[in-house]
Amino acid sequence: MRMNISVSDELKARMDKVECVNWSAIACQAFSEKLATLLAGKVKNMQDVIQRLKASKQMTDNDTAKRGFAEGQDWAKQHAEAIQLKQLSEARDRNHDWSFDVGGSAYGPAERFFFIIDPAADGDREQAVDFWQQILGDDAEQLTESEFVQAFAEGAMNIWAQVEDKL
Numbered sequence: 001m002r003m004n005i006s007v008s009d010e011l012k013a014r015m016d017k018v019e020c021v022n023w024s025a026i027a028c029q030a031f032s033e034k035l036a037t038l039l040a041g042k043v044k045n046m047q048d049v050i051q052r053l054k055a056s057k058q059m060t061d062n063d064t065a066k067r068g069f070a071e072g073q074d075w076a077k078q079h080a081e082a083i084q085l086k087q088l089s090e091a092r093d094r095n096h097d098w099s100f101d102v103g104g105s106a107y108g109p110a111e112r113f114f115f116i117i118d119p120a121a122d123g124d125r126e127q128a129v130d131f132w133q134q135i136l137g138d139d140a141e142q143l144t145e146s147e148f149v150q151a152f153a154e155g156a157m158n159i160w161a162q163v164e165d166k167l
């Protein structure tokens with residue numbers, strides 16, 4: 001469903017300066033979080049329970065996405081090679097949807113991400129695990145789900161968009 005939201009001219013100008021951000025998704029997350037807060041003490045039937053738990057899940061997913069985005073930015077700033085960021089950008093342009101969680105694939109989202117940035121390692125799960133452990137340390141296993149990996153990629157692409165034309 002479509003909905004119009006009004007923001008100040010100053011806020012819109014600041015938003016326009018940032019690339020690779022899905023503002024609609026961010027607004028939806030904010031609405032869901034507010035609904036969860038409003039519904040927390042007003043559970044009357046199972047539909048209310050379902051709505052509250054959906055909102056709760058979205059808040060958890062949102063925290064995962066925020067962490068993924070920040071980790072992706074940090075990786076792009078501190079560790080990524082230009083060729084890796086370029087390959088990631090090209091994969092995004094080819095696929096248009098950033099789906100790292102493809103049904104029928106033997107590989108998980110974290111592995112699929114790694115194989116994009118290191119095509120020579122395609123299929124080598126051990127190298128993918130090593131990559132994520134280097135980047136995330138002990139949290140590597142917990143933080144390589146689809147939401148995290150997608151946000152990680154978006155964070156990296158946010159940095160790439162700021163530097164690509166300067167290289």
